[in-house]
Amino acid sequence: MALRQIIKEPDAFLRKTCRKVEKIDERILTLLDDMAETMYAADGVGLAAPQVGILKRVVVIDVGDESGLIELINPEIISVKGEQINDEGCLSVAGRRGTVKRPAKVVARALDRDGNLMEYTARGLLAVAFCHEIDHLDGILFIDKIVEETENA
């Protein structure tokens, strides 16, 4: 495993649309391992592949709840319900935080590292993380959706 460098806004890489993973090979498994290590080292709760310069639909999430580390390959949100407004930040956006409106509950499907199609039901902070990280795969940042700035360093 190795730490990867986190790309910062306004790098154009963060605005690209990522491609689906066609084959879960050794490179994808290494990417998942490195992304988890990089996320934990940066004290983050989620990281998407474009943040480390890889334009593939790969995400890691760990919000510190009983779900532990969640690895998502080609994730898709298949249903949403309700809404919540929470403070968000991003490892790729220094010095800015703000409130963002997100669904209260999210159901998502993704492949795991073994290629199994998994379904996740996420609420609260975990639902926020799913939305925030999957947005990254389409070049969308939370700063595009800020309702109110909470910090501007």
Ligand code: NI
């Ligand atoms: Ni982010």
